[in-house]
Amino acid sequence: MKEKNPWHTPVTIIITVIGVIAIVALVTVAVLQNRPLLQKYKYGIVLDAGSSHTALYIYEWPAEKDNNTGRVEQTHSCKVKGPGISSYAAAPWKAGESLRDCMREAKLQVPKKRHHETPLYLGATAGMRLLNKEDSSASDLVFKAVEETLQKSPFSFQGARILSGQEEGAFGWVTVNYLDDRLKQGLETTGALDLGGASTQISFVSDNYDGSESPSNAVTFRLYGNDYNLYTHSFLCYGKDQALRMTLAQQTQGSSSEISDPCFHPGYTDTRNYSVLYDSPCVSSRKPQGAPATFIHRGIGNFQQCQAFVKSVFNFTHCKYSRCSFNGVFQPLLQGPFGAFSAYYFVMNFLNLTDTSIHSLETVKEKLTSYCATPWDQLRQRYPDVKIKYLAEYCFSGTYILTLLTEGYNFTSENYSNIKFIKKIKGSDAGWTLGYMLNLTNMIPAEAPDTPILPHASYVSIVSIMAIVIFFLFILSLRPLWPRCSKQPQIV
Numbered sequence: 001m002k003e004k005n006p007w008h009t010p011v012t013i014i015i016t017v018i019g020v021i022a023i024v025a026l027v028t029v030a031v032l033q034n035r036p037l038l039q040k041y042k043y044g045i046v047l048d049a050g051s052s053h054t055a056l057y058i059y060e061w062p063a064e065k066d067n068n069t070g071r072v073e074q075t076h077s078c079k080v081k082g083p084g085i086s087s088y089a090a091a092p093w094k095a096g097e098s099l100r101d102c103m104r105e106a107k108l109q110v111p112k113k114r115h116h117e118t119p120l121y122l123g124a125t126a127g128m129r130l131l132n133k134e135d136s137s138a139s140d141l142v143f144k145a146v147e148e149t150l151q152k153s154p155f156s157f158q159g160a161r162i163l164s165g166q167e168e169g170a171f172g173w174v175t176v177n178y179l180d181d182r183l184k185q186g187l188e189t190t191g192a193l194d195l196g197g198a199s200t201q202i203s204f205v206s207d208n209y210d211g212s213e214s215p216s217n218a219v220t221f222r223l224y225g226n227d228y229n230l231y232t233h234s235f236l237c238y239g240k241d242q243a244l245r246m247t248l249a250q251q252t253q254g255s256s257s258e259i260s261d262p263c264f265h266p267g268y269t270d271t272r273n274y275s276v277l278y279d280s281p282c283v284s285s286r287k288p289q290g291a292p293a294t295f296i297h298r299g300i301g302n303f304q305q306c307q308a309f310v311k312s313v314f315n316f317t318h319c320k321y322s323r324c325s326f327n328g329v330f331q332p333l334l335q336g337p338f339g340a341f342s343a344y345y346f347v348m349n350f351l352n353l354t355d356t357s358i359h360s361l362e363t364v365k366e367k368l369t370s371y372c373a374t375p376w377d378q379l380r381q382r383y384p385d386v387k388i389k390y391l392a393e394y395c396f397s398g399t400y401i402l403t404l405l406t407e408g409y410n411f412t413s414e415n416y417s418n419i420k421f422i423k424k425i426k427g428s429d430a431g432w433t434l435g436y437m438l439n440l441t442n443m444i445p446a447e448a449p450d451t452p453i454l455p456h457a458s459y460v461s462i463v464s465i466m467a468i469v470i471f472f473l474f475i476l477s478l479r480p481l482w483p484r485c486s487k488q489p490q491i492v
């Protein structure tokens with residue numbers, strides 16, 4: 001007699017079919033119910049009106065997560081043609097006009113139906129701080145011109161203003177730590193070093209700084225449930241373009257008609273205008289009396305002599321605090337890793353010195369010694385595509401960065417490798433703009449948001465496994481109903 005397969009009885013077949021349908025239904029409901037909603041994005045636009053140029057950044061984030069921990073990412077950037085808006089003091093309408101091309105690009109990048117709800121901000125930094133100091137009505141006219149252009153855009157224009165030095169430093173720090181996911185997780189934070197053309201910022205958290213010593217350097221935040229006492233300082237006139245003016249002013253005090261500059265390459269010559277050089281509040285008070293209209297600027301390429309001139313623009317004589325960086329400004333003990341961006345990155349990247357784990361401070365000095373001594377002709381031939389102004393100034397800029405970091409901020413051979421020269425973090429530019437927008441749109445909550453205990457994938461897997469286990473337990477519980485499997489002994 002053929003033995004009957006116990007699984008082929010009508011009862012088990014029906015139970016199996018119902019069970020399989022039940023599992024499929026359960027898992028489908030679980031997956032659909034908890035599936036992330038169809039991704040729709042929101043946008044925000046920030047214009048960084050720097051001293052040397054303006055850049056537009058577009059940020060994007062999932063629509064349903066805007067006040068949560070959702071990732072805000074830079075999706076597009078546009079470099080405005082021409083100089084920074086502060087250079088249009090004599091023809092303010094041109095400042096507004098200069099933004100048109102990038103605004104046109106932004107209109108194409110942001111989906112049309114999101115235009116009206118996309119906030120648009122313009123923040124100006126040290127170039128406008130200096131213009132405002134020098135001629136506040138000229139700076140007002142420049143703002144009026146850029147506001148007129150931005151109001152005409154389809155976006156929700158939220159205003160144009162000058163950021164304070166503290167804001168510039170603090171928002172740069174927020175950007176770096178937000179992009180590195182350090183804030184949400186409450187990890188040790190990264191300090192931020194920003195070098196612009198007209199000012200420079202240093203911002204970091206130090207255990208022995210609670211804000212009581214020099215309160216003007218303190219910014220306190222509560223982000224994702226953690227309190228931060230941030231130290232930040234912005235040095236106006238210590239961006240690399242103004243620092244170069246100060247160094248040249250140092251060398252032209254004798255109102256001579258020719259200077260031999262160790263910060264420029266041998267063979268480099270240029271004719272410079274005294275009144276143009278001294279046309280900045282950073283140096284205007286030092287303009288020598290009876291100077292000729294122009295002077296010949298000749299390079300001699302000597303790193304050590306260059307560094308001596310650079311050092312002379314820092315004042316180390318007085319400090320009323322427990323410790324100072326320079327110019328009598330308080331600075332707590334340096335702590336933790338640092339991200340150095342903007343001109344720090346451009347210069348160190350050109351000099352091939354961004355990797356501080358292989359290029360020690362000593363190597364940087366050696367490299368600058370040989371680079372500064374390289375004849376100008378040779379460099380022009382080697383780098384035909386590099387903008388002449390940048391190429392001519394990399395020796396000065398590298399020397400300035402080294403001096404600012406070591407003599408100014410007190411970095412040493414031991415902690416120099418804590419600095420990382422960075423341009424972008426996970427696709428977004430390091431700089432103050434993202435932090436500024438996150439702050440103005442309240443996108444970083446003070447308290448940690450409630451997050452699901454399990455990620456979606458783990459949740460679905462656990463539900464599926466549980467369903468299968470329950471099904472088999474159910475089948476086992478029906479064992480008494482199963483037909484006998486073994487052959488009964490035959491009684492003869």
Ligand SMILES: Nc1ncnc2c1ncn2[C@@H]1O[C@H](COP(=O)(O)OP(=O)(O)O)[C@@H](O)[C@H]1O
Pocket residue numbers: 049050051052053084125126127195196197198199200239240241342343346347390
């Ligand atoms: N490729 C580059 N090489 C060297 N320097 C650069 C390069 N691109 C930009 N820079 C410099 O970076 C600085 C940017 O400063 P910016 O943000 O305009 O000024 P600030 O922040 O002081 O208002 C300027 O000194 C500019 O010349």
Ligand SMILES: [Ca+2]
Pocket residue numbers: 050051125195196197342
């Ligand atoms: Ca800047």
